[in-house]
Amino acid sequence: MNTFNELEQILEIREVFHLKKEKRGKLLIVDDNFEIIYALEEILKEYFEVLNAHSCEDAVQMLDNSIKIVILDIKMWGKDGFETFSLLKNKCPGVKIVFHSAYPGNNLNALKAEFFSHSGYYTKGEYKSKDLIYDLIKLLEE
Numbered sequence: 001m002n003t004f005n006e007l008e009q010i011l012e013i014r015e016v017f018h019l020k021k022e023k024r025g026k027l028l029i030v031d032d033n034f035e036i037i038y039a040l041e042e043i044l045k046e047y048f049e050v051l052n053a054h055s056c057e058d059a060v061q062m063l064d065n066s067i068k069i070v071i072l073d074i075k076m077w078g079k080d081g082f083e084t085f086s087l088l089k090n091k092c093p094g095v096k097i098v099f100h101s102a103y104p105g106n107n108l109n110a111l112k113a114e115f116f117s118h119s120g121y122y123t124k125g126e127y128k129s130k131d132l133i134y135d136l137i138k139l140l141e142e
Contacts, residue, residue, distance in 0.1 A: 031073040056084040074101040
């Protein structure tokens with residue numbers, strides 16, 4: 001659940017960006033951790049139509065051209081985020097994929113992510129909700 005400060009930040013972002021409750025676009029969260037998916041859905045559901053997948057296979061099956069952004073974990077059981085990235089890009093080359101991982105920026109896997117044409121990299125627990133929302137809205141405007 002969001003802390004009071006996170007809720008204040010979300011309210012602030014509405015004021016700063018004059019956001020209405022209308023959805024800005026459709027995004028897909030891909031993570032094998034149900035708690036991470038729930039937390040992201042709670043943060044993003046007022047601004048986006050949020051779908052979720054718990055595996056690479058689910059994500060590939062769900063992805064279509066109506067989904068504009070994918071938030072993708074790197075470490076997942078089965079196919080990892082890098083293999084999933086490639087499969088998603090092959091299916092919908094225009095989709096924007098943002099890595100969302102527990103690996104800090106200096107970790108080997110985080111460095112490996114730089115070889116992929118991703119649209120962003122977020123380390124879990126090391127960013128503010130309002131920054132994520134802002135960056136995702138900006139991605140939709142590109």
